[in-house]
Amino acid sequence: MSAQVQxxxxxxxxxxxxxxxxxxxxVSTAAPLNSRPTEGICDAALVFHVENGTYDGLSLDDLxxxxxxxxxxxxxxxxxxxxxxxxxxxxxxxxEALEAIFSGSAxxxxxxxxxxxxxxxxxxxxxxAYAIDGKTRSVRIPDIMQMSVEPLPSLRxxxxxxxxxxxxxxxxxxxxxxxxxxxxxRDYGMQWDNSGRNGHYAPISWSNP
Numbered sequence: 001m002s003a004q005v006q007x008x009x010x011x012x013x014x015x016x017x018x019x020x021x022x023x024x025x026x027v028s029t030a031a032p033l034n035s036r037p038t039e040g041i042c043d044a045a046l047v048f049h050v051e052n053g054t055y056d057g058l059s060l061d062d063l064x065x066x067x068x069x070x071x072x073x074x075x076x077x078x079x080x081x082x083x084x085x086x087x088x089x090x091x092x093x094x095x096e097a098l099e100a101i102f103s104g105s106a107x108x109x110x111x112x113x114x115x116x117x118x119x120x121x122x123x124x125x126x127x128x129a130y131a132i133d134g135k136t137r138s139v140r141i142p143d144i145m146q147m148s149v150e151p152l153p154s155l156r157x158x159x160x161x162x163x164x165x166x167x168x169x170x171x172x173x174x175x176x177x178x179x180x181x182x183x184x185x186r187d188y189g190m191q192w193d194n195s196g197r198n199g200h201y202a203p204i205s206w207s208n209p
Contacts, residue, residue: 009053055097149199
């Protein structure tokens with residue numbers, strides 16, 4: 001599949017990494033993506049729910065994708081290790097389209113990260129349950145991932161802390177959050193617990209061109 005294919009999608013996304021404070025890659029005095037993760041390396045999961053989507057006329061409605069990344073230092077230095085998980089409800093053509101979009105090979109927001117990837121562990125088709133319960137986002141992949149994020153408390157009661165950070169998922173609107181208890185991942189010889197660590201969520205609306 002080519003970057004010239006027309007596609008668009010909208011839905012919801014969240015991420016959870018192992019930084020102890022709000023992501024220094026986004027909020028610091030260093031240039032974007034040049035700050036070192038608080039733990040030296042970054043272990044992150046990014047999870048997406050496509051509410052509505054098309055790829056060259058093919059429907060991608062109501063499908064889920066998860067990405068995990070291990071980044072050995074500042075994001076801009078590259079050498080990322082990544083793996084992808086695609087909803088088992090996707091047929092072969094849908095899975096190929098989702099892989100093209102979320103790998104960046106079809107253009108769009110994820111294309112900015114493609115040059116930073118050093119090792120790709122591949123793609124697995126797995127059952128992915130994505131849920132939104134009030135302001136909490138969660139995902140479950142049996143025997144692999146159980147994660148959720150909740151908004152950080154603000155000084156305005158139950159309101160989220162939103163910021164226009166320029167994040168590729170949504171440059172204009174990103175909520176600051178933290179991993180809920182039990183936010184864990186285990187696969188490919190990696191294992192982590194990001195409970196209480198940095199998180200974000202936002203609506204997404206992507207397209208190419």
